[in-house]
Amino acid sequence: MATLARELRVSYAFVERNFNLVKRYWALEVAWFIYSVAHSLAMGFIGAGMARVGGQPVEADQLVLYLLIGSLVWSYLAVVFDAIGEMIAWERWEGTIEYTFMAPVNRSTHMIGSCLFAVVFGLIRTALILLVVVLFFQIDLSGANLWAGATVLAVASISFVGLGITASTLPLLFPERGAQMVFIAQTCLLLFSGVYYPTEVMPEWMQAVAQVSPATYALNGIRAALLEGQGIADLAGTLVPLLLIGAITIPLGVRIFTAAERYAKRTGRLKRSG
Amino acid sequence: MIERIVEPAVTLRGLYKRFQPEGISPWRRFWPGSDGPPRGLVALDYVDLEVQRGEIFGVLGANGSGKSTLIRLVATLLLPDDGEIRVFGHDAVAEEIAVKRMMNRVSVEAAFFKKLSPMENLLYAARLYDLDPGAARLRIVEILGGLGINEKRVFEPLEHMSRGMQQKVAIARALLTSPVLLLLDEPTTGLDPRSKREVQEFVLQMREQHDTTVVLTTHDMEEADRLCDRIAMIADGRIIAQDTPAGLKRLLSPDGNVSLEDVFMELTGHGLEDEPAEDARILIANTT
Numbered sequence: 001m002a003t004l005a006r007e008l009r010v011s012y013a014f015v016e017r018n019f020n021l022v023k024r025y026w027a028l029e030v031a032w033f034i035y036s037v038a039h040s041l042a043m044g045f046i047g048a049g050m051a052r053v054g055g056q057p058v059e060a061d062q063l064v065l066y067l068l069i070g071s072l073v074w075s076y077l078a079v080v081f082d083a084i085g086e087m088i089a090w091e092r093w094e095g096t097i098e099y100t101f102m103a104p105v106n107r108s109t110h111m112i113g114s115c116l117f118a119v120v121f122g123l124i125r126t127a128l129i130l131l132v133v134v135l136f137f138q139i140d141l142s143g144a145n146l147w148a149g150a151t152v153l154a155v156a157s158i159s160f161v162g163l164g165i166t167a168s169t170l171p172l173l174f175p176e177r178g179a180q181m182v183f184i185a186q187t188c189l190l191l192f193s194g195v196y197y198p199t200e201v202m203p204e205w206m207q208a209v210a211q212v213s214p215a216t217y218a219l220n221g222i223r224a225a226l227l228e229g230q231g232i233a234d235l236a237g238t239l240v241p242l243l244l245i246g247a248i249t250i251p252l253g254v255r256i257f258t259a260a261e262r263y264a265k266r267t268g269r270l271k272r273s274g
Numbered sequence: 275m276i277e278r279i280v281e282p283a284v285t286l287r288g289l290y291k292r293f294q295p296e297g298i299s300p301w302r303r304f305w306p307g308s309d310g311p312p313r314g315l316v317a318l319d320y321v322d323l324e325v326q327r328g329e330i331f332g333v334l335g336a337n338g339s340g341k342s343t344l345i346r347l348v349a350t351l352l353l354p355d356d357g358e359i360r361v362f363g364h365d366a367v368a369e370e371i372a373v374k375r376m377m378n379r380v381s382v383e384a385a386f387f388k389k390l391s392p393m394e395n396l397l398y399a400a401r402l403y404d405l406d407p408g409a410a411r412l413r414i415v416e417i418l419g420g421l422g423i424n425e426k427r428v429f430e431p432l433e434h435m436s437r438g439m440q441q442k443v444a445i446a447r448a449l450l451t452s453p454v455l456l457l458l459d460e461p462t463t464g465l466d467p468r469s470k471r472e473v474q475e476f477v478l479q480m481r482e483q484h485d486t487t488v489v490l491t492t493h494d495m496e497e498a499d500r501l502c503d504r505i506a507m508i509a510d511g512r513i514i515a516q517d518t519p520a521g522l523k524r525l526l527s528p529d530g531n532v533s534l535e536d537v538f539m540e541l542t543g544h545g546l547e548d549e550p551a552e553d554a555r556i557l558i559a560n561t562t
Binding site for chain 1: 293294346349350351352353355371372374375377378379381383385386387388389390394397398399401402403404431447
């Protein structure tokens with residue numbers, strides 16, 4: 001119990017540090033927020049313009065919200081993956097990586113602290129983007145179950161964190177291009193998960209991959225909550241797989257990261273010059 | 275003055291570390307071509323060393339001689355290919371966390387989140403070592419004050435500080451965790467004479483007041499002579515001589531009336547600032 005309390009206290013070091021960094025880089029965060037809002041608005045306009053492009057009547061509000069959910073999950077996943085991936089890339093850039101790795105901190109504590117901040121920050125940021133876009137398009141959310149949608153996103157975060165930890169081995173192993181690889185991994189994950197389209201439109205082999213992607217369940221669950229107003233009880237079919245995937249990906253991610261750390265220490269890659 | 279207990283603080287036995295060259299593809303490592311397996315650079319070549327508790331132990335060597343590799347192996351930032359590292363009896367590989375709790379390190383670059391203030395950076399370090407944040411805040415101001423950094427600067431971004439001041443903050447970070455083993459990897463390189471002297475005073479103070487064991491790598495012969503109880507000279511990854519500064523000087527002249535640089539040059543054939551020629555390094559041409 002005392003050990004757990006200690007690990008929780010120590011994990012707060014990463015939460016506070018990341019909060020301080022966001023505070024100091026506030027202008028960058030504002031710019032990044034504007035970019036995400038612009039992206040979501042563009043997706044909204046695609047939805048709104050579909051009737052004109054296709055010449056067929058469509059439920060514009062439903063389509064806008066459908067695409068908007070994809071855009072919000074994309075933006076949320078970007079924040080979480082960035083924060084976790086950057087955990088290594090940023091520290092390497094600042095040169096602090098050796099000091100963090102030299103501290104008496106279990107790697108799981110290190111990961112959990114960094115991820116905790118990423119998830120809370122990502123959830124707040126996503127809620128703000130949703131607010132801006134809903135006000136802009138005057139979307140009627142009276143039938144949406146926002147709490148159920150937020151719950152799905154929070155539960156999905158467990159799996160995203162596991163995948164993020166695995167992805168963060170890339171900047172550890174590839175100092176020059178690792179951060180960009182994380183971005184590619186995130187994009188591929190969304191491509192296979194039906195970010196702006198139903199997974200049924202993809203080839204069968206891609207649909208098979210979608211079955212094991214937590215983003216598929218997250219997108220389906222959030223769409224069911226916001227478009228159909230389904231409650232948490234109705235979303236068990238989404239939440240249970242998300243929890244199962246999370247239960248696998250987090251310990252697996254930590255194990256992979258630990259193995260990558262040992263490799264980095266054996267080859268001298270913690271410091272680029274070796 | 276603290277009464278010293280004689281016990282080994284750091285023990286290195288048969289320590290060997292080799293780095294593979296960059297840019298070698300994975301299959302080239304496993305399926306060598308006609309010119310044999312990839313070459314590697316031996317950074318440490320079966321080093322044996324023992325540092326006693328409370329000692330200031332110097333490691334002198336030219337660039338690329340293996341000094342920093344030695345420090346980073348003890349700091350658990352590298353894994354040895356062979357041999358053993360013990361810190362106060364704990365195995366640095368098997369008991370990594372226990373070893374990490376006892377030590378801290380200051381390197382030649384003051385690595386920080388430069389947008390953050392010294393207070394934010396040091397509080398982050400304090401939390402990593404599970405120190406009480408309230409007590410740590412007071413101690414941070416106290417340590418930095420002792421190093422000549424006034425309270426106002428403690429809350430300004432580090433990027434506004436000079437290199438010398440940043441290095442003092444790096445030293446404060448190490449002191450904050452009250453390490454029993456302090457690894458100093460060229461801590462005064464690039465500092466002005468006054469800052470250098472202040473850092474050196476602090477190192478002596480740490481040993482006198484807190485019984486801290488210090489392993490110091492340096493290029494600076496005067497610094498080594500002034501601070502170190504014993505010195506190991508390292509060249510091409512091998513310890514070539516090890517004694518007190520006076521003992522080392524007597525290797526060259528019975529009356530000891532020579533400098534450490536003279537001794538180093540005599541033993542290695544080149545000066546401390548010289549980069550050893552590539553062919554002088556120990557290259558593994560064929561490991562089979």
